[in-house]
Amino acid sequence: ANPVSMNAFELISKSQGLNLSSLFEK
């Protein structure tokens, strides 16, 4: 998808810093 057409919040929500599933990786 063209990033310019994306929603800023959706873009931000993909940050690795917000991806808490990483906490469960062994």
Next chain:
Amino acid sequence: MGCLCSKNTKWTPGYEEPTILAAETPFTVSEVEALYELFKKLSSSIIDDGLIHKEELQLALFKNKNNRNLFADRIFDLFDVKRNGVIEFGEFVRSLSVFHPNAPVADKIAFAFRLYDLRNTGFIEREELKEMVLALLHESDLILSDDDVEMIVDKSFKEADTTGDGRIDPEEWKEFVSKNPSLIKNMTLPYLKDITLAFPSFVVSSEVEDSE
């Protein structure tokens, strides 16, 4: 019923009884105990003091303790409810409970709002949103011109700021998320549904019977 206080390993600052935490959250006692195994691992990765420091959270998220990140900082600040610079076990469980698939959606929406309200003003402001987009670009391979960033921020802000007062309040945020539910997709961690089954290595011999 067993006595959890008999385990010396559980005498850590901020430790709270799994029965109490299970009563306050969607987790069962066994799941809280499994989370304690995860907590122990995270809280001993750099400084073995039974508390999660910011560098330890960053290490878990990025596999690199020096990788400072605006969003990881926000997560840390929101988990550190007492604002004493560390995440204690009770804070860890209560904060993670918002990410449980069974947690109320309203809690997820409110938590996400606080994440985006960088300056804790009670509103999401345009400059905050732009700062977050720039931070996202900084951590990713995505390259956008200044004009593109302005366009994305303007468009998103106009959609959410329905009253047009230049800031997004909690009600506008709630309405915006209800129209765009994917915005809080990262607020649900399927792993938490049954952490004891998903992560067998975390399973410990439960000393307290689950009440369910």
